[in-house]
Amino acid sequence: MCVLLRIHFQKYFTKRNQDFYDLLTAANKPLYEGASDSKLSICVKLLACKSNWNVPQKCLDFFASILVDVCPFKDSLPKSFYQAKKLVTMLGLKSEKIDCCVKGCMLYYKDNSADIECRFCHEPRYVPRKPGIGSLRHPLDEEAWNHFDAKYPNFANEPRNVRLGLCSDGFTPYIQASSTPYSCWPVVVTSYNLPPEMCMTKPFMFLTCLIPGPSNPKANIDVYLQPLIDELKQLWSEGTLTYDISMKQNFVMMATLIWTINDFPAYGMLSRWSTQGKLACPVCMDGNKAFTLKYGGKNSWFDCHRCFLPHNHAFRRSKKGFTKNRVVKDESPPILTGEEVWGWVHNIPRVIDTAHSKLSGYGVSHNWTKRSIFWDLPYWKDNLLRHNLDVMHIEKNFFDNVFNTVMNVKNETKDDEKARMDLAIICQRSDLELVPHNNGKMKKPKANYCLTSNEANNVCKWIKELKMPDGYASNLARCADVNRGQMNGMKSHDCHVFMECLLPFAFSSLPDHVWKPLTELSQFFKGLCSNTLRHDELVKLGENIPFIICKLERIFPPGFFDSMEHLPIHLPYEAKLGGPVQYRWMYPFERMMGDFKRTVKNKARVEGSICMSYLHRETTYFCSHYFKTISLFNRSQRNEGAKLNDVVTTTLSISNQLGRPSGKAQTHWLSDAERRSAHVHILINCNEVKPYIDAFLHSNSILEEDPISQTRIHGEFPEWFRAYAIDKENGVTDPNLLSLAWGPNSMVKTWHKYYINGYKFHTKAWSQGKKTINSGVYVKGVTGGGEDDFYGVIQHIFELEYYKLPHKVALFYCQWFDPRRNRGTKVHPQYDIVDIKMNRK
Incomplete structure (x- = not known):
């Protein structure tokens, strides 16, 4: 009877009960023996800090990390604001988000919670993704990725399944020229299930195969790719057991190869469509009109492109501008689908099955040399883009x-x-x-x-x-x-x-x-x-x-x-x-091959040197996940600005820029005109001041679109804002805004160099005598048409201080060229090429 009751109690004891039990434990357990605060009370105080003083979340994360670092009872403290909020949420103080129709007809609530469109106006609940609208920033956005998802929904439903790209190219593994030619062929695989800034970077590019030299493998490259293709087939059909550290669970991860990336000769080696001869184009295939020059002796694609023009284009009827007395009425060559190409090659033998021999019709009706080993992948014919033109x-x-x-x-x-x-x-x-x-x-x-x-x-x-x-x-x-x-x-x-x-x-x-x-x-x-x-x-x-x-x-x-x-x-x-x-281009892989070239220490054992160096690098990458960031890969990036931990966050956006000066600072006293200009520029670019600018324009009955608004803002707003802020009846209590209203100090620091957002800026004087120039600046106009764009050079870099404001503000004091069309700047009407008259300022 006791056993049955225990089983029944365990079933009844739901996750919500467990969360509440954990909350009671956190509320009753002191941080340390004799302490009056518990983990729950500390979390509530962090939330109160944000609520009462509007402290940014990054600041609270910073405070929480300090407490964890300095206190011996680390496990009893929240490590971030998110963790604190998550614990307090267990009290049951949750909110529910209810979708509504875009026209306000109904709520997606109760019986209608699963509807995907409005019952009255039939507007969709979610914004549909329409072809032809939006931008392509990542392979995820493109047509081939989405086509594959539609073809294999089971694969697409697991977002942790991996999409891979493959690159192979030959390189000479010697930095210095050698009398004996040597060609080494690495095969590199990279993952695309990453954010744009992480794709195609060295930690996520893997050397899977190294084809030994000294000569080009040519047709035999498929022989060396067999183990890789077998592994790709296994990853598609069976997958591999993988640990998800974010979910703290194992799952079966599957992978697919979406395309290859190669230069044109290697394109022919991997696709098995020869990129030589009159049928070299692997897209037009037998539909192009290339021919051999009588005296040059080479193949020419001259006059092969009029068929891509619209039917009524004058160039199609021209008999003098192109080939003599030739009029083009042909359609452009059709692009074959994967199924159609498979119909071509499925009966062609592979390199690993038969000896090398030319197929019947080679160079006349087709350029197939053999069937590529990639066709062994069961999904290869369903990839819209199998091989990329580099x-x-x-x-x-x-x-x-x-x-x-x-x-x-x-x-x-x-x-x-x-x-x-x-x-x-x-x-x-x-x-x-x-x-x-x-x-x-x-x-x-x-x-x-x-x-x-x-x-x-x-x-x-x-x-x-x-x-x-x-x-x-x-x-x-x-x-x-x-x-x-x-x-x-x-x-x-x-x-x-x-x-x-x-x-x-x-x-x-x-x-x-x-x-x-x-x-x-x-x-x-x-x-x-x-x-x-x-x-x-x-x-x-x-x-x-x-x-x-x-x-x-x-x-x-x-x-x-x-x-x-x-x-x-x-x-x-x-x-x-x-x-x-x-x-989809070769630049990242060429850089990786350059790294391989620099790791060759033993020229008699080229492949062994590259393999051992690569294994050491991969071991280091793997182990770096188990150490603190400061111990491995802490090299600063080129033109790195201030680090996030070094910036004291404030409630003002203008003060939270991740930039840093460099060199020796000098003291400079601003003139009244310079001080006023700098102060106005900071005010109009501070997001928190924007409501007060609107109030200023409203109080003076000025519309924002009115041309006079900018003149009035520059001339009158700083004094109006200071008077408004110090008036206690207006309720401006933010100390940072009060400091901003009083204006900057007249004594500032000047620098010759400044790093921000990955860029380096110099003053014009500092750029003299250097191979590079980093003093030019460009400010896009508000109209977007180029009429009010500004071009200039940096004269000084000022670092301004405000009384009681914890962070300094950097400004570029620039000399601007005349932006007026046909006086200071000349813009080509067709190509928007800008020519600046440097003597008009």
């Missing part, structure tokens, strides 16, 4: 061709004599055809898309003297050869910066019909590489890029257009499927 290499190769051709770099230009001979056969451009010379040789006329030698030298001289912000780009001056009029040794990121930012300025001396398409190409890559993409912007990019390439086809010879000039036509479509390119 924007990093495409942009670099495109830029190299444009730059070397426009600068007419010897042995690098695409506009050589053979290109002109092919042009005479294909195009109708008599002004560019070779002209017989008196000595029997052929003379190449100068093209209007090439700079003269003096203009090329001036471009290199401009780059030699160019200064950019710290961390924005490498030192491009080291690449400029002024005497020869060319650039040497530019890395991929140098080409990235030049293509997207410098190209319109460097080639501004070109004729408009050449400069405009090049500028549009620059803006295309700049828009494509944005951290945040919008669906409507991607649609516009997809519509613009065929037009841009067709414009370039009317300018450059057919030999200019190799596969790298064709592939950008598909990049907006892939961005629509996969999201921002930052998660």
